[in-house]
Amino acid sequence: MNRRHIISVLVENHFGVLARISSLIAGRGFNIDSLSVGETEDPTISRMTIVTRGDERIIEQITKQLNRLIDVIKVTDMTESPHVERELLLVKVATPTAQVRSEVVQVVDVFRAKVVDISATTITVEVTGDQDKIDAFVEMLGPFGIKEMARTGAVAMGRERTGRANRVTSETRAA
């Protein structure tokens, strides 16, 4: 059964590592939805978050093949355990009239998004959330006319399992 998986990969933070990972993914014919990369608390280590789809066998191969790379330190499939997932979206929407602008701002409020730039005819908004939330937001803005859009791809982090108190469910489920 094809399922969406979020795979978190800790890698050496040096020359050529991203090329190695993307070359592996392309060369083995794996499909990925997104890949994001950035430094961690340890400047010698980067974290890559890969969102991919596949059945159990394919996901097992992806994690094993990633583990084979010398520059890969740790591979974790986040999907199976509680985790927080976030993606950032920047979107520029056409707002030819004040009427449209206020309608867009209403949507922005509901999604707890933030206006980051505004002009006479456009408005640029940032929003974070999991994939479903971002997708829903884009769907709501679509009819207004999206001029430009940039998504970061997901980043994720495992939850601490110290009790329900730490799970800010109202926040994560907002909108």
Place this chain on the structure above:
Amino acid sequence: MATTTTVQPIITRPASDRSIWRRDMEGKECTGAEIFVESLVREGVDLMFGYPGGVVLKIFDELYARRNQISVITPRHEQAGVHAADGWAKATGRVGTVIVTSGPGATNTITGIATAQMDSVPLVVFTGQVSRELIGSDAFQETDAIGITRPIVKHSYLIESPADVAKIVRQAYYIAGTGRPGVVVVDIPKNVTTEKAVFEWPETVSIRGYKPTVEGHPKSIQRLADAIAQAERPYLYVGGGVVLANASEELMELVNKTHIPVTTTLMALGAFPGTHPLFVGMPGMHGSKLANIAFQECDLIVSIGARFDDRVTGKLSAFAPKAKIAHVDVDPSSIKKNVKVDYPVVGDAKWVLQELNKIIKPRQPNEWNRTIAEMKKTHWFKYKPSTSVIRPQYVVEKIYEMTKGEAIISSEVGQMQMWAAQYYKFDRPRRWLTSGGLGTMGYGFPAAIGAQLAFPEALVIDIAGDGSIQMNIQELTTVVQHNLPVKVAILNNGFLGMVRQWQELFYQRHYSSTCLGNIPNFAKIAEAYGAKGLTARTHEEVVPVLEEGLAYPGPAFMDFLTNPEENVFPMVPAGKALDEMQDEEWA
């Protein structure tokens, strides 16, 4: 006065010999080239294959200074240099070394690198690179060696500073030779060879992202032992991993305790004696009928260091329908890649077999053993003898008889590779050098050179075809230059035989580009280079030519003009199940 030498001596000394270390370099400022060559010496490199060029001049100058410690063999094409290092590594079990220049020097190594990587051969390939400040400027003989080789190496490095040279050389050899072995490419910009840094030798290697699992988990080994104890019809499927792990003795101990029939893949011929009663032959497309039927009939496959390659399994959905599968491999990604596995064990073949032998319940031969023994009488390799033509199988059989199975055999790729695998019985590992995974024509001759350099006293024979020998025939110069007594037996049918066979069987005999037409006189070519050249035109001439050629004290080409439209049988056509084998019509 400086003396010049045209041929460097071939050095033999133990890899652990520390008396030649230049201790005076420690803690001192040295050039990158000095550090580089000293690091090779400390890694135990005593022989390498090197083709010089502009950006590696400084390194070759340092190699000249240390020529009594490292022999540099110069092939006549960089591809052959990599294959030679591959053959050397396969025959010795050590990590092979190659150095080439930038640009075309680096690109010429690609086929050799891919060949070695596919067969898990440990190599370190050093490529020269233009100076750091020129990288990316399309400089003369600049190419992105790291980028080009990325999908076909185990790992690669670009050295950015002379201070990193020793550490990276050390890591490169460690990575190439441990876990599932493979190729490491190290790209060295010219400025790194000339600039200076303080030399410090790292005694130990630790790489946080690289910790091969050698010790198989005791529970998984116990489950494997239990599965073998419960099986009625167990079957050992042995791959190249057993050769790489030097685990033949442990395998023999397991078989002595359990009497399980054994098949060895093309890569593993010799890991288990080819003359042993429980040996059922090589499996797969051109394997024995017995080995393939055993897959279809067994109830437990115990795979050790094999990878369920498509040439072995045939049509995957029809493969081994009655069997549970146990899979021992040092590379976790090999397990469950192609088939569903019931008993996985991640670990080194030698380690796992040692542990398994401690707990395995002795098993007595049963009905399954009797069935196998009975079938072995009829389901073995055979061909119709002929005296009117030279049958290539006959040549291989004679080579086997005359060398008493003691030779090191390399092969090119195609029909003669399969005949060599079918008719030469290997009783010991590391005697059979072939390109199994990539299937590289032109591999055998340089690989034989590598093996001959490793074992100067051994009889080394390349079983070649008239097509593939021409892919690296220029290495005749190398064998003559170093007086390496490599023998080449050319099974000359005037065709690219294996492709022609497929055209005959599946493409209505449309011999598109496979008829080579003008075949050169190989004996004369050999003579022109200064080697011995012999030709056998009739069946009767086969044995005399072999006798003369094999006894000749130097390099020799033996050209056998064989039956042109000979086919390799039995054969499982691509996409068919293992029990749908075709055989020669008369059989």
